[in-house]
Amino acid sequence: MDEKYYAQKIEQKWQKRWAKNGTFETNVDETKEKFYCLEMLPYPSGRLHMGHVRNYSIGDALSWYKRLQGFNVLHPIGWDSFGQPAEQAAIKKGVNPREWTEDNIVQMREQLQRLGLSYDWSREIAAHRPEYYKFDQWFFLKMREMGLAYKKMTKVNWCPKDQTTLSNEQASGGVCWRCGHAVEKKDLAQWFFRITDYAEELLEGMEQLEDGWAERVLTMQKHWIGRSEGAFVEFKVQSSKFKVEDENSESIKVFTTRIDTIYGANSIVVAAEHPIIKANFDDFSDEVKTKIEEIRAELQKPKDYGEEIEKDGIDIGLKAINPFNNEELPVWIGNYVMMEYGSGAVMSVPAHDERDFEFAKKFDLPIRQVISEPHLVHEHQQMQALALEQAFTEKGVLVHSDFWNGKTSEDAKKEMTEFAEKQGFGEGAITYRLRDWGISRQRFWGAPIPIIYCDSCGEVPVPYDQLPVELPESAPFTGVGESPLARVPEFVNTVCPKCEKEDARRETDTMDTFVDSSWYYFRYTDPHNEILPFDPNAVNYWTPVDQYIGGVDHAVMHLLYTRFWTKAMRDMELVKFDEPVKKLLTQGMVVGESYYSDEHSTYFPEDSVNIKRDDRGKILSATLKEDDSPIKVAVEKMSKSKYNGVDPDDMVLIYGADAVRIFTLFAAPVENELVWQETGIDGAVRFLQRVYRYVNNWYSALKNTPKVEPDEFSPDARKLRQKTHQTIKRINENFETGQFNTPVAALMELLNSMNDFKVELNAANEGDLFAVNEAIKSLILMLTPYAPHICEELWEILTTSEEGILASNARLPIADEHWAKADELEIPVQVNGKLRSRVLASPEATNSELENLALADDKIKEHTNGKQIVKIIVVPSRLVNIVVK
RNA sequence: GCCGGGGUGGCGAAAUUGGUAUACGCACUAGACUCAAAAUCUAGCGGGAGCAAUCCCAUGUCGGUUCGAUUCCGACCUCCGGCACCA
Numbered sequence: 001m002d003e004k005y006y007a008q009k010i011e012q013k014w015q016k017r018w019a020k021n022g023t024f025e026t027n028v029d030e031t032k033e034k035f036y037c038l039e040m041l042p043y044p045s046g047r048l049h050m051g052h053v054r055n056y057s058i059g060d061a062l063s064w065y066k067r068l069q070g071f072n073v074l075h076p077i078g079w080d081s082f083g084q085p086a087e088q089a090a091i092k093k094g095v096n097p098r099e100w101t102e103d104n105i106v107q108m109r110e111q112l113q114r115l116g117l118s119y120d121w122s123r124e125i126a127a128h129r130p131e132y133y134k135f136d137q138w139f140f141l142k143m144r145e146m147g148l149a150y151k152k153m154t155k156v157n158w159c160p161k162d163q164t165t166l167s168n169e170q171a172s173g174g175v176c177w178r179c180g181h182a183v184e185k186k187d188l189a190q191w192f193f194r195i196t197d198y199a200e201e202l203l204e205g206m207e208q209l210e211d212g213w214a215e216r217v218l219t220m221q222k223h224w225i226g227r228s229e230g231a232f233v234e235f236k237v238q239s240s241k242f243k244v245e246d247e248n249s250e251s252i253k254v255f256t257t258r259i260d261t262i263y264g265a266n267s268i269v270v271a272a273e274h275p276i277i278k279a280n281f282d283d284f285s286d287e288v289k290t291k292i293e294e295i296r297a298e299l300q301k302p303k304d305y306g307e308e309i310e311k312d313g314i315d316i317g318l319k320a321i322n323p324f325n326n327e328e329l330p331v332w333i334g335n336y337v338m339m340e341y342g343s344g345a346v347m348s349v350p351a352h353d354e355r356d357f358e359f360a361k362k363f364d365l366p367i368r369q370v371i372s373e374p375h376l377v378h379e380h381q382q383m384q385a386l387a388l389e390q391a392f393t394e395k396g397v398l399v400h401s402d403f404w405n406g407k408t409s410e411d412a413k414k415e416m417t418e419f420a421e422k423q424g425f426g427e428g429a430i431t432y433r434l435r436d437w438g439i440s441r442q443r444f445w446g447a448p449i450p451i452i453y454c455d456s457c458g459e460v461p462v463p464y465d466q467l468p469v470e471l472p473e474s475a476p477f478t479g480v481g482e483s484p485l486a487r488v489p490e491f492v493n494t495v496c497p498k499c500e501k502e503d504a505r506r507e508t509d510t511m512d513t514f515v516d517s518s519w520y521y522f523r524y525t526d527p528h529n530e531i532l533p534f535d536p537n538a539v540n541y542w543t544p545v546d547q548y549i550g551g552v553d554h555a556v557m558h559l560l561y562t563r564f565w566t567k568a569m570r571d572m573e574l575v576k577f578d579e580p581v582k583k584l585l586t587q588g589m590v591v592g593e594s595y596y597s598d599e600h601s602t603y604f605p606e607d608s609v610n611i612k613r614d615d616r617g618k619i620l621s622a623t624l625k626e627d628d629s630p631i632k633v634a635v636e637k638m639s640k641s642k643y644n645g646v647d648p649d650d651m652v653l654i655y656g657a658d659a660v661r662i663f664t665l666f667a668a669p670v671e672n673e674l675v676w677q678e679t680g681i682d683g684a685v686r687f688l689q690r691v692y693r694y695v696n697n698w699y700s701a702l703k704n705t706p707k708v709e710p711d712e713f714s715p716d717a718r719k720l721r722q723k724t725h726q727t728i729k730r731i732n733e734n735f736e737t738g739q740f741n742t743p744v745a746a747l748m749e750l751l752n753s754m755n756d757f758k759v760e761l762n763a764a765n766e767g768d769l770f771a772v773n774e775a776i777k778s779l780i781l782m783l784t785p786y787a788p789h790i791c792e793e794l795w796e797i798l799t800t801s802e803e804g805i806l807a808s809n810a811r812l813p814i815a816d817e818h819w820a821k822a823d824e825l826e827i828p829v830q831v832n833g834k835l836r837s838r839v840l841a842s843p844e845a846t847n848s849e850l851e852n853l854a855l856a857d858d859k860i861k862e863h864t865n866g867k868q869i870v871k872i873i874v875v876p877s878r879l880v881n882i883v884v885k
Numbered sequence: 886g887c888c889g890g891g892g893u894g895g896c897g898a899a900a901u902u903g904g905u906a907u908a909c910g911c912a913c914u915a916g917a918c919u920c921a922a923a924a925u926c927u928a929g930c931g932g933g934a935g936c937a938a939u940c941c942c943a944u945g946u947c948g949g950u951u952c953g954a955u956u957c958c959g960a961c962c963u964c965c966g967g968c969a970c971c972a
Contacts, residue, residue, distance in 0.1 A: 216889055220967060223888070228971070256972060269972090309970075334970095341971045348972090354886085355970055433971055555967085666910070667897055673965095675897065683910050686925095693925095733901090742899070745909035752909090828905040833953040835905055859939095873952055879904050883952045 001699065001797050005692035007656025007685075011789040015116050023806055024075065024118040028541045032072035036542050037063045038521050038581075040550030040558075043080045044104040044126075048111040050590040050638055050664075050676060051551065053648045057661040058587060058670055058740060059549045060117045064785035065735050067118075068805075068812040074542050075118055076524040078125035079105050082133070083513045087445040090477040097445045098473075101128055111649055115657045116789050123527045127516035132523065133447035134468035135533040136515050139565075140450060141461050142572055148194045151459070154438065158186035162480040165442045178479060185300050190440035191449055191509065195564045199225055199432045202563055205579050212583035214671070217555040224556045226433025230257035231417045232343060233426040235268055235320035237276070237331065252276060252320055252331065255342030255431055258352060259420070260412035263401040264370035265327075265347040266360060268320045269313065269334035272296045274344045277333060280318065288316050288333075295335045311336055311359045322347075323425040324416070325402065334359060342431050350391065357391035371396040371409060437561065439512040444475050444484035446510030454496035454504040463497050469506065483508040517558055518565040521545055521580075536574065545581045552586040559584070585738060588673045589637050594644035595622065597631050604631060605643040635675060646676055658787035659684040665786055666744040687748055688790055691779065694754060695794045698761070698772055702798065705773040706766045713767040716757055718823065723753040724775045725820035728813045731782050747783055750775065778813045781805070829854040830881040831863040839880075847874040854880040 002009075018024065039059040042052055056077075063075040079101075086097035105126060112119070125132055143149035157166040159176035166176060166183060176183055195202075203225050206218050234251040252268055270276060272295045281289070291314040298309070313334035320329050329347075336355055337346055350360035351369040360367050367388055372380040373396050380399045395409035404412050420426030440449065448469045450462035462469055472491045475484035485491055485508040496504035519533065525542040526534040559581075566580040595604045595611075609631060610623050622631050638645035651660045663684040668674045713721065727750040731743040754775050759768050777798065784791040784805060795805050821843055827850060829837045837859040841850055851872050854860055860882065867884040874880050 216967075219889055223968060226968095226971060230972080254972080258972080311970085336970045336972090338971070346972045353972065355972075358970095431971075552966085663910095669898080672898090677897075677911070679911055680897075687910085689925095730901090741897095742909085745899070748909055826905085830904085830953070833904095833951090838905075871952070873904090875904055878901095879953090881904080881952055 001696055003696065005689050005790070007658060007688070007790070008653075010793045011114075011116055011657050014789045014792045015113060017792075017804065018116075018118070019113075019121075021804070021807070022122070023804060025120045025122050026072060026074050028538060029072050030541070032070070034074065034542055034546075035063075035066040035071040036074045036521075036545045036547075037066065038076070038524075038545045038548045040548070040554060041078045041080045041517065041520060042108065043083060043085070044101055044108055045085060046104040046107055048108055048648045050646060050648060050674075051587075053115065053660065054587055054590055054664050054670075054674060055549055055551070056112070056115065056117050057664045058585065059547075060661070060788075061665060061740055061785035062547055062549075062735075063118055064788060065812070068781060068784060068810065070811060074123075074524065075120060076123040076125075076521075076527075077112065077117070077119040077121070078123075078520060078524065079108075079127065080513065080517050080520075081105065081126045081128040082446045082510075082516055084443070084445075086128075087443055087477065090444075091479040094477070096474055097477075098128065101126075114649065114652050115661065118788065123524050125520060125523055125527050127447075127513070127520070128445070130468045130470050131528075131530070133516070135519075135523070136447040136511055137450040137462070137467050137469060138464065138533060139515075139519065140511070141464065141467075143193060143568065144461060146568070146571065148197065148568055149191060149439075150194065151189055151191050153187045154190050155185040156188045156190070158184045158188075160184055163482065164480055188440075190438050191511075192436040192438050193564070195437045195561070196432060196434055198564050198567050199227070199434050200430075201567060201578070202434075202560065203227055205563065205567075208579050209581075209584075212581075214552075214584065214586050217552065217559065217584060217586060220555045221560055224434060224560065227430060228257050228432075229428075229430050230255055231259045231413075231420060231426050231428050233259065233262065233323065233347070233420055235322060235329070235347070237318055237320045238328075251425075252345050253343045254345045254347045255429065256347055258349065258409075258413070259416045259426075260395075260398060260401075260404075260407075260409045261349040261352045261370055262322065262324050262347060262416065263398075263404070264349040264351045264368045265322055265329060266350060266366045266368065267315075267330045267332050267348045269332045269337050269346050269348045269356075269359070271337040271339040271344040272299055272333060272335065273339040274333075274337075276318070276331075276345075277316070280316070284316055288314055292316075292333055295333065298335060309335060311355070311362055313359065313363070323420070323423065332363075340435065341433070351388055352391055352393055354391045354393060357388075368400065370398060370400045372399045373397075377406070437512075437514075437564070439515055440509040441512055442483040442508075443510050444471070444477065446513060447515065448485065448491075449507040449509050449511055451507040452494055452496060452504050453507065454499060454501060456501060457496055457498040460496060460498050460504070466497065483510070485510070514558060514561050518562045519569070521548075522569075522575075533574075539575060543575065544577055544579065547583045547585065548581040549585045549587060551589075555586065583738075585670060587670050588668070590674045590676055591635050592638045592642075592644035592646065592676045594634055594636050594642040595631050596634065596642075597624075597629070603642045603644075638676070646678075651681065655681045655685050656688075656789075658790050659688055662687070662744060662786045665740045667741070669739065669741050687751070688787060690751060690755070691783070692790065692794070694751065695776060695797060698776065699797055701761045701764060702769060702773050702776070705769045710766040710770055712765075713771060714765070716759070717767045717771040720753060720757045720771045720775055721819045722822060723750055724771075724778050725815045725817075728778055728782070729815035729820050732812070732815065743782065744786060747779060750779055754779070781810060781812055825877055827853075827877070828879045829857060829860055830879065831860065832883060833881060836860055836863050841877075843877055845877075847876065850874050850876075850880050854882060 037059050039055050059075065063073050067073045081101050086101050089095050089100045090097045127133060140149055159166055159179065159181055161179050161181040162176060165188070175181065203222065206222065209218060232253050232255055234253050236251045252270065254268060272292060277292060295312060313332045315330045315332050318331040320331050322329055336359065337344065348356040348359060350356040350365065350367040352371055357367065369380065369388060369392065371392060377397045377399060398404045398407050398412050404416065417426065417428045421428065448471060450467060450469045452460045452462060454460055472488045475488045477484055492505050492508060494504050494506050495502050522534050522539055522543060526538040529535055562580060566575065567578060569575050570578060595609045596602060604624065608625050610625055622633050623629060624631055636642060636644060648660065659681055663681045664674065666684065667680050727746050730746045734743045780791045780794050792805055796802060799808065801808060824840050825843050826838045827841050828835055829839055837857050839853045839857055841853055851874060864882060864884055870883040870885050872880065872882050
C-alpha cells in the first residue's frame, strides 16, 4: 500500500479492471430482484458539463447502493444524438453531422469513463444510428395503423427570405434569427401524434405517481394538459353565409365553463381565423375588413414571452341569438380569442370574466351582472344595472336569469347544460389545453418519417421489411430552403411500394428528437434486437424504471411524451403497465459565480477580474483588472458564455473522480441548486485522505482481527461499535428516502469517532481490533456508492483479495439494534420548556426513575426551589420537562 | 395575474416530523510541528452580558395553539420556479 493517496493511480487501475471484468454488465436473472436506475441520456455536445456530473453521480450512487443490497441493477447510458447542434455545425463549419456526432460521443464516453461511472457499456445506444432509428420508424408505422399518427395543415414560423421554417426561439421578436427578415406564418402539412386521445388518462395516471414524483412536476403536467369542464352552446346567426357541420343550422358554437352566466352575455366574440370570418368576408364593410386584416397581421407576429397584448376587435355586423333568452347579440371579432382552443368563439360575459370585462370597457359594451354573492341576492334582483368596478369571477347565486334565478352556480351549470342538451342547442364538454404532438421537422439530422408519396396511390407507408429508411451520407447544408433531404434526389426519388411505379417521392421531413427519447430506456433492455424494438421478456423483467433522475427542465415535454408513448405501447400490447417511471428525482442546477458589467451585460472570465473579500468571504469590491472599473457578481447557471463554468475533466484531473463525486453529492440536497466552490472539493479530498491514512495505519494490525466476535469490549470499543451501528442505520434510512448529502456527513462523523478511538496499535486487544475492523469495513462499503475507486482499493488491501467488492459478494452492513443502542443516555431536563440541565440515565429507565433523576439534579433544584411543581412531562429516552409555578 | 416551492450562523446545510436548534463540511482565528511555507494535528467559532459558573436573545415578521414550535394554525413581508388572454 502506498503511503499517500494517489487518486489518479487508483482510479485508472479500477476503471481498467472494471472494464476488463465487465463488472457492471447485467443480464436478466429471474432469481434476483431487479432495480432499473436511469439517468436522462445526454446530447453529445462534445463536452460533459457539471450538470451531467451531478446527474450521473446521483444515479451511480444509487446503483451502487442497490447492487450492494443484492439487487440485479440495470444502469445504462446512451446518446440522444439527433438534433439541431449537429446540423448547425454542418451549416456553420461544413462538417458532416454524423462525423461530428460520432467524434463527440467518443470524447464524452471517455469523460464518463474517467468519472468511473458504473454503466453497462454493452448496452450503449445512440439515436442517430440506423439500428436505433429503424424503430422510431417502426413505432411511427404502428402509430399510424392505430390512427395515432396523422397529417394535417398547421401554421409554422416561416422566413420568406431563407425559405425555411423556424422554431419559436429562432423567430423571437418576430424576425428571423439568421437574416433578420420579418417572420411569417405559413401553412404546412405536418405529422402529428394524437397525444390528446390520452389526455384524460395522462391526467388520471398521475394518481399512481403521487408518491414517487415531485409534486411540482405533476402540477406542471396537470397545468399543461389543462382540463376544463364546461359546455358547448350554439348561438343561431342571422344573415350569414356561414355553414357548420349541420347544414340546416347557421350558428356559432361557443365553449364556456360558466354556462350559468349566459344571461349576462352581451356579445359573441370570435377568433380572427374563425370560419365565419372567411365565409362572410366579402360582405363585411371596408372598416371591418381593414380591422380584421390588422388583427390578423398582429397575430402573425410571434409573440415575445410575457408580452401582453391590448384587447382589440370590431363588431362585424352579424347578430346571434342567445338560445336561453332569445336576445339578439352582436358578433365581434376579438384578438384575445384563440382559434386553437375550444371552438374559437366565446360568449362575452363582462360582468363575470376579466377579459370580457376589459373588452367591454374598451368598446363601451353593456355589462350585466347575473351572478351575485349569496347575501346580496335580494338587492341585486331589485336593481337593474350595477356599476361593477371589476369582473366578479367567483361562483354565487343567479340573478336576472329568468327561470334560473336563485340557483347556485353549481346547480345552474348542471341544469342549464342538461336543458341545452334537451333543447338541442348545446352539450356538456371537456376541453384540454394539450395539443397533439407535432413531430415533423424540416431538418436533416433526425429519423426520416417512413412515408412515400405516389401519384397513383397517395400516401403509402414504407413496408416494415424495408426499414430503416436510412439518411443519406450527406446533404446540402445551407440553412436556407426547405428540408435538406428534399435536395438529395437519391433519397427523395423512390419506387412506390404499392404500385411499384418509379416516380414516387419520400417524405423529406424528419422526426422530432423527442421521439427518440420517448422510448430509449425500453431499448436498453434489449439493445441489439434487429427485429423488434425489444424482446417482451426483457422489457417485462426490467421495466418500469424504478428510479429516473434528470433535470426539472424536462418536467413537461419529455416526461409527458414518454408517458404517452408508454400508454400507446400498452395499447400495442408491447408492455403491460401504464406508467413507465415509478420514481422521479429532479435535480437542481449547478451554478457558479459570474462577473459582468451592467451596461453592456458582457461577462468576464475569472482571471480578468479582481475580487476583494473580507476574511469571512464576503465580497468587498469587484473590479476589472484592466481599468479598475467596477463590475457585478452573480451566481448563475454555469455556461460557457458567462465564463462561470468548470470543466469536469479539469476537476477530475486535479482532485480525482471520487472527490468530485463526493463533493457533488455532499454539498447540497439533490433537488437544490448546487453552488460550485472549489474549496468544497478540498474538503472532500481531505476526507478521502483521512480514510486512506486510517486504513494505512491499521491494515497490518487488523490481520490479527478475531474471526469470531469476542466477549469483552473496552468502554471505548463499545462506543465505537455503537457509533458504527448507528451510522449504518442512519445511512440506510437516508438512502431509502433519497437523501444523498446526509450519508456523507454520517460517514465523516464515523471517521471522526474512529480517529477519537485512541488505542496504541501494538496494545490493541481482540475487542479493539474487532471494533476497528467492523468500523472500517462498514465505512468502506457505505462509502463505495460515493467514491467507488478508493473503496475498491482499500477493500482489496483489507481483504487481500483482488476480486473486487461486488464479486466478493460483499453487502451493505445491516445495523445491529443491540449495538446501536447506547449504554447510557444523556437526557435533557427542562424547566418550563427551557433547557436547564442534563442527566445520565440508562435507556431502560422508567418514567418515574427519570423524574427522580431530574428532580435530584442540583441545577434543576435551583430552578424548582420554592416553587410549586405543576406537572412533569417525560418523553421516554428523550427528555424531561418540569412545569413549575 | 394564476399555480407551486422556499426563507435556519460569514457560506453550503442538519434536525429522529411537536422534544437538547445550528450535526457534517467550507471559510476564518489561535496554537503545535517547521529555519520557513505547504500539508497535518489540537482548540475555538450564532449574537449579547459576565473573570467565571451561568444568564438573556435568536430558525423572514407579527400573532395563536401547546408543558414545549424551525416543525402545526392565521395574517403579512420577501425570494425563486412554472404558466400566461385556455373562455
